[in-house]
Amino acid sequence: DAKTTQPPSMDCAEGRAANLPCNHSTISGNEYVYWYRQIHSQGPQYIIHGLKNNETNEMASLIITEDRKSSTLILPHATLRDTAVYYCIVRAYSGGSNYKLTFGKGTLLTVNP
Amino acid sequence: NAGVMQNPRHLVRRRGQEARLRCSPMKGHSHVYWYRQLPEEGLKFMVYLQKENIIDESGMPKERFSAEFPKEGPSILRIQQVVRGDSAAYFCASSDRGGNSPLHFGNGTRLTVT
Numbered sequence: 001d002a003k004t005t006q007p008p009s010m011d012c013a014e015g016r017a018a019n020l021p022c023n024h025s026t027i028s029g030n031e032y033v034y035w036y037r038q039i040h041s042q043g044p045q046y047i048i049h050g051l052k053n054n055e056t057n058e059m060a061s062l063i064i065t066e067d068r069k070s071s072t073l074i075l076p077h078a079t080l081r082d083t084a085v086y087y088c089i090v091r092a093y094s095g096g097s098n099y100k101l102t103f104g105k106g107t108l109l110t111v112n113p
Numbered sequence: 114n115a116g117v118m119q120n121p122r123h124l125v126r127r128r129g130q131e132a133r134l135r136c137s138p139m140k141g142h143s144h145v146y147w148y149r150q151l152p153e154e155g156l157k158f159m160v161y162l163q164k165e166n167i168i169d170e171s172g173m174p175k176e177r178f179s180a181e182f183p184k185e186g187p188s189i190l191r192i193q194q195v196v197r198g199d200s201a202a203y204f205c206a207s208s209d210r211g212g213n214s215p216l217h218f219g220n221g222t223r224l225t226v227t
Contacts, residue, residue, distance in 0.1 A: 032213050034215070038156075042220050042221075043117075043204050043206075043218035043219050043220045043221050044156065044204070044206075044218045045218070046215045046216065046217055046218075049213070049215060091213060098161050098168055098169045098211065099211070099212060099213055100158060100161075100169070101146075101158070101216055102158065103148075103155045103156040103157075104155060105155055106155075
């Protein structure tokens with residue numbers, strides 16, 4: 001599996017953009033980058049995913065570098081409810097119809113008032 | 114549109130008892146995944162099922178654990194003869210197809226073994 005590297009923690013001021021980096025230098029050409037978050041005691045929440053083009057939805061934007069070795073998740077206007085552990089995952093094909101989602105340690109984002 | 118439903122939310126079992134965790138996937142989803150999160154640790158993949166078939170059980174402990182996803186009804190994760198080390202949060206996720214379709218998670222069942 002292509003591994004990812006994320007900072008263990010980050011802080012962000014409420015109302016400002018939160019930019020969460022992720023390195024995935026061993027990513028293969030057909031592997032997608034996924035972002036999930038987990039708010040304390042809840043299940044992981046899907047945020048966004050992409051292959052090589054930048055993506056945007058109602059929650060966030062995903063910027064993937066041209067060489068695909070890194071990406072950034074952007075929360076445009078962070079709120080206190082965005083405090084969570086954010087996971088950057090490279091989803092790898094593992095046989096048959098299974099593309100395994102392997103969680104690492106993620107980044108604890110703390111949004112401060 | 115209801116999300117992934119897991120029950121019970123909390124389950125307490127004594128050592129040696131059986132635990133049965135249920136997961137109803139999102140409407141229209143026929144792919145189910147189970148993950149386990151031990152205290153202060155990350156989420157670990159356990160098993161991936163489609164209706165009536167186990168596709169990948171590479172993360173399942175070899176003994177005492179089993180999973181099923183019958184044609185009708187919820188997916189069940191069954192743990193026989195529970196031990197204290199089984200205490201964890203168990204999360205179920207579903208997707209509408211295989212491949213790179215996003216997984217949507219439930220809020221988990223927290224199993225405590227006393």
